[in-house]
Amino acid sequence: KAGVTQTPRYLIKTRGQQVTLSCSPISGHRSVSWYQQTPGQGLQFLFEYFSETQRNKGNFPGRFSGRQFSNSRSEMNVSTLELGDSALYLCASSQTVGAEAFFGQGTRLTVV
Amino acid sequence: KNEVEQSPQNLTAQEGEFITINCSYSVGISALHWLQQHPGGGIVSLFMLSSGKKKHGRLIATINIQEKHSSLHITASHPRDSAVYICAGGGSNYKLTFGKGTLLTVNP
Numbered sequence: 001k002a003g004v005t006q007t008p009r010y011l012i013k014t015r016g017q018q019v020t021l022s023c024s025p026i027s028g029h030r031s032v033s034w035y036q037q038t039p040g041q042g043l044q045f046l047f048e049y050f051s052e053t054q055r056n057k058g059n060f061p062g063r064f065s066g067r068q069f070s071n072s073r074s075e076m077n078v079s080t081l082e083l084g085d086s087a088l089y090l091c092a093s094s095q096t097v098g099a100e101a102f103f104g105q106g107t108r109l110t111v112v
Numbered sequence: 113k114n115e116v117e118q119s120p121q122n123l124t125a126q127e128g129e130f131i132t133i134n135c136s137y138s139v140g141i142s143a144l145h146w147l148q149q150h151p152g153g154g155i156v157s158l159f160m161l162s163s164g165k166k167k168h169g170r171l172i173a174t175i176n177i178q179e180k181h182s183s184l185h186i187t188a189s190h191p192r193d194s195a196v197y198i199c200a201g202g203g204s205n206y207k208l209t210f211g212k213g214t215l216l217t218v219n220p
Contacts, residue, residue: 033208037153043198043210056207088153098143098202103155 002027004093004104012110018079021107025072025093031055032074033101034066037088046089049074050097081111116141116201118211125218131186133197133214141201144182145208146173149196158184158197189218 005024013019025032034046045058049068066076072093078085088108092101115138125131137144146158159166159173161182166173170189175182186193194217200208 035208042212043200043208045207045209048207058207090153090155092155092157100157100160101145101208102157103147106153106155108153 004091004102006089006091006104006107008107009105010108010110012112013081014112015081015083017081018077019081019109020075020077021089021091021109023074023076023091023093023104025074025091026102029093029095029102030072031094031097031099032068032072033092033094034074034076035090035092036060037090037106038084038086043090046076048097055097078109083111085109086111116199116209116211118199118214120214121212123214123216125189125216127190127218127220129189129218131189131193131216131218133184133199133216135182135184135199135211137180137182137199137201139180140203141180141209143202144173144175145200145202146182146184147198147200149198149213151195155198186216191218191220194218 007022031050033048037043048056052068063079068074088106090106092103094101117136143162145160148156161175170187172185196213198213199211
């Protein structure tokens with residue numbers, strides 16, 4: 001059974017640009033969560049989707065958005081990138097909300 | 113507000129030693145996750161606990177709901193156990209709140 005797949009693995013963007021990250025959950029998993037990891041703040045919750053609906057949202061500005069498709073794949077978008085958005089972005093999938101989460105390898109975003 | 117406090121921040125052990133990492137959490141957290149992160153970023157879910165104890169190989173996780181405390185134990189530690197161990201609490205809304213992590217180094 002394939003694990004959680006995140007693409008791309010590495011990304012370099014310029015300030016002001018926007019970026020879209022993709023997450024394919026484990027087959028059969030309907031909940032996808034996104035997290036940001038930085039050296040200063042550690043791991044922080046961004047948002048969670050279940051059945052194409054955003055169920056929970058963390059304390060991030062509106063520049064951070066996401067969506068989930070009918071096949072449970074999810075994307076997150078960051079607009080007007082800032083240097084401070086440089087981070088490892090992780091997604092996790094679970095069978096349902098609150099079940100054990102399985103993490104992808106992450107996308108390392110560098111904003112220059 | 114859900115909070116998770118983890119200790120110690122850093123831990124160095126000799127191969128074969130018994131290791132304990134602790135996690136305290138606040139009211140509102142109903143499930144506790146233990147995660148492992150190796151250099152390079154990938155996170156592996158080790159355990160999810162809401163009561164009692166779970167064991168997987170040399171890893172044991174316990175949780176005391178009354179004291180709001182969980183521990184991760186590693187028996188017969190090995191250099192390949194070197195990683196960052198993170199505890200994370202999930203509340204009624206299942207938003208995970210993370211501890212700052214424990215950097216474990218096991219020397220041969």
